[in-house]
Amino acid sequence: MNETVNVKITSNENINYPIFIGDNLLSDIEYYLKTYVNADKYFIVTNKTIYKIYKKYLNIKNSKVLVLNDGEKYKNLDTYNKIINSAAKCNINRTDAFIAFGGGVIGDMTGFCASTYMRGIKFVQIPTTLLSQVDSSIGGKVGVNTNMGKNLIGNFYQPKLVLADISTLNTLDLRNLKTGLAEVIKYAFIQNSINNQQNINNLLFNYLQENKKHIYDLDKTTLINVVKNCCCLKRDVVIQDEKEKGLRAILNFGHTFGHVIENLTNYSKYTHGEAIVYGMKFALNLSYNIGLISQDYLNTSLNLINDYNLINKKLPKFKFSNIINTMQIDKKVEHNKLRFVLNNENFMVSIINDIDIDDIKNIYNLMIS
Ligand SMILES: NC(=O)c1ccc[n+]([C@@H]2O[C@H](COP(=O)([O-])OP(=O)(O)OC[C@H]3O[C@@H](n4cnc5c(N)ncnc54)[C@H](O)[C@@H]3O)[C@@H](O)[C@H]2O)c1
Ligand SMILES: [Zn+2]
Incomplete structure (x- = not known):
């Protein structure tokens, strides 16, 4: 039942590592570390919430655990210093490895520390949220x-091993499960822009339409399938464009407007996934408005997003100038035209550089009406 996705990037140095996706992989954590990392010592970084639940798995030979406070607000240089200094006190050196055990916050921070500690040491991702299993642990952004x-x-810094144990999702709260599901749905809309051949028989979109109940029931086979599918899609983007020079930008589908919402509400009112839900709806409406997709495609797409019931908060009313200013900061405005990842039919997207500010205004007004 376990699945493996191999990431092989040949453009730079030779990067080659496995992502294992399965149920109860944590019971065999020492086997995976010995076989795929083989470090002398392991420096495990996690947070209080996760440590309380998963402590029993972290009794690894020759390892030290650093338990941080929980929260995005700790993803900063103070915590960076804390991790680096603590690793130094534990005599972690070049033959050792860092392990990120947690969600995207822990993964991003630990990966960044690993990329700079002694100019870079080995690093393992053990993602424990759906968002980190389908997105942040893959691709090397830290x-x-x-x-x-x-x-x-x-930095861009690839791990030596990723262990995505879907049984950790049993303890994740519903809101965080939903934030991961928003990213899963994002992959469904961009799938055919990633695969060269259009995939008609094996669409993630159809799978999500048919398996909502199984997903919310945390059915193991379904979750492994979903995580594997998303890992493969992100892997296929990253191996073509590791450093985001082109194709990788399509992963930002739904993120232009999503980032505006997060930014204008100080990253506190909406989770990332909730903001992305509005961002995807925005992009779909805009795509329809400028004639890229049919009414039918729009409706089917919005129905899937709505069916997953990912958010119960209304879209906030912002001053329109604040929306545009925020996009400007995000470097998405040039000569009064904006850049968006927009839908084409058949689960494809393209990057459109000349969206009119008036079109943005119309869609925003439509969405808050
Ligand atoms: N590097 C990338 O490519 C990339 C991509 C997307 C997002 N990110 C980053 O990821 C971060 C968000 O990640 P996230 O959504 O995983 O949030 P998170 O790491 O804050 O985790 C969400 C919450 O769930 C808790 N938690 C984690 N695993 C749990 C489990 N198994 N059981 C119970 N509780 C658990 C955490 O303690 C936290 O309170 C952001 O900082 C974002 O910038 C990075
Ligand atoms: Zn995202």
Whole structure:
């Protein structure tokens, strides 16, 4: 039942590592580490919430555990210092490895520490949220926030091993499960822009339409399938464009407007996934408005998003100038035209650079009416 997705990037140095996706992989954590990492010592970084639940799995030979406070607000340079200094006190050196045991916050921070500690040491991702299993643990983006911006300091740094144990999703709260599901749905809309051949028989979109109940019941086979599908899609993007020079931008489907919502509500009112839900609806409506997709495609798409019931908060009313200013900061405005990842039919997207501000205004007004 367990699945493996191999990530092989040949453009830079030779990068080659496995992502294992399965149920109860944590029971065999030492086997995976010995076989695929083989470090002398392991420096495990996690947070209080996760440590309380999963402590029993972290009794690994020759390892030290650092337990951090829980929260995005700790994803900063103070915690970076704390991790680095603590690793140094534990005499972690170049033959050792860092392990990120947690969601995207722990993964991004630990990965960034690993990429700079002694100019880079081995690193393992053990993602424990749906969002980190389908998104943040894959692709090598690592970093921390500063007061001036989210993920302002960061790096591209690939792990040696990713262990996505879907049994950890049993303890995840519903809101965080839903935030991951928003990213899963995102992959469904971009699937055919990733695979060269259009995939008609094996559409993630159809799978999600048919398996909502299984997903919310946390059926193991279904979850493994979903996580594997998303990992493969992200892997296929990253191996073509590791450093986001082109194709990787399509992973930002739903994120242009999503980032605006997060930013204008100080990253506190909406989870990332909730903001992305509005962002995807925005992009779909805009795509329809400028004639890229049919009414039928729009309706079927919105029905899937609505069916998953990912958010019960209304879209906030912002001053329109604030929306545009925020997009400007996000470098998405040039000469009064905006850049969006928009839908084409058949689960494809394209990057459109010349969206009119008036079109944005119309869609926003439509969505808050
Ligand atoms: N590197 C990338 O490519 C990338 C992509 C997307 C998002 N991100 C980053 O990921 C972060 C968000 O990640 P996230 O959504 O995983 O949030 P998170 O790491 O904050 O985890 C969400 C909450 O769930 C708790 N938790 C984690 N695993 C649990 C489990 N198994 N059982 C119970 N509780 C658990 C955490 O303690 C936390 O309170 C953001 O900082 C974002 O910038 C990075
Ligand atoms: Zn995202």
